[in-house]
Amino acid sequence: MKALGVLVIFAATAAAAQEAPGVESAQRAKMNWMLSCQGCHQPDATGSAGGAPSMAGEVARFLNVAGGREYLTRVPGVANAGLSNDQLAELLNWTLATFDKDHLPADFIPFTADEVAAGRTHPLVSEAAVLRETLRGNFVDDGRVGGAN
Ligand code: HEC
Numbered sequence: 475m476k477a478l479g480v481l482v483i484f485a486a487t488a489a490a491a492q493e494a495p496g497v498e499s500a501q502r503a504k505m506n507w508m509l510s511c512q513g514c515h516q517p518d519a520t521g522s523a524g525g526a527p528s529m530a531g532e533v534a535r536f537l538n539v540a541g542g543r544e545y546l547t548r549v550p551g552v553a554n555a556g557l558s559n560d561q562l563a564e565l566l567n568w569t570l571a572t573f574d575k576d577h578l579p580a581d582f583i584p585f586t587a588d589e590v591a592a593g594r595t596h597p598l599v600s601e602a603a604v605l606r607e608t609l610r611g612n613f614v615d616d617g618r619v620g621g622a623n
Contacts, residue, residue, distance in 0.1 A: 496567030496584020503568035510555050519573040534570045534577035539612040547585065547593025549602050559587035566590065
């Protein structure tokens with residue numbers, strides 16, 4: 475009985491790890507989202523008028539356009555978050571997997587603390603909104619992923 479319990483826990487852990495690449499603790503990531511992000515983005519990432527644009531069902535599409543991956547590490551809300559590089563990388567990976575799993579490329583390489591740290595050294599300021607629209611203009615329209623990069 476005991477052995478079975480251990481097996482079940484092991485299987486559950488493995489499944490969770492597979493579900494969200496680069497997320498060590500989904501619980502911690504969700505807590506960080508609640509504390510640092512959802513005030514603007516809303517719990518379900520649908521955004522709010524004048525607050526933040528919707529990321530639900532869309533945010534991972536930035537990974538498929540040139541410059542998009544870097545953009546995600548430089549938007550003000552991410553770059554200036556009061557979190558360590560480790561936890562910020564985890565939170566970004568969690569955000570992508572939680573709110574736009576469908577567009578996550580099959581060969582997605584999770585963000586690391588180093589990559590996030592590099593983006594944070596040159597955060598976007600007022601140009602974020604314009605860059606966002608430019609990148610979105612390059613989104614692949616047919617809903618398929620892995621196209622342009
Ligand atoms: C003060 C409000 C605010 C907070 C807090 C905030 N964001 Fe944002 N976020 C925005 C806005 C606005 C944009 C659109 C880009 C821009 O104009 O800055 C954005 C864009 C993004 C993007 C790029 C995707 C896109 O659709 O443009 C990601 C990823 C993101 N935010 C994640 C986060 C995470 C993770 C946190 C918490 C650590 C966070 N944000 C906190 C307002 C916020």
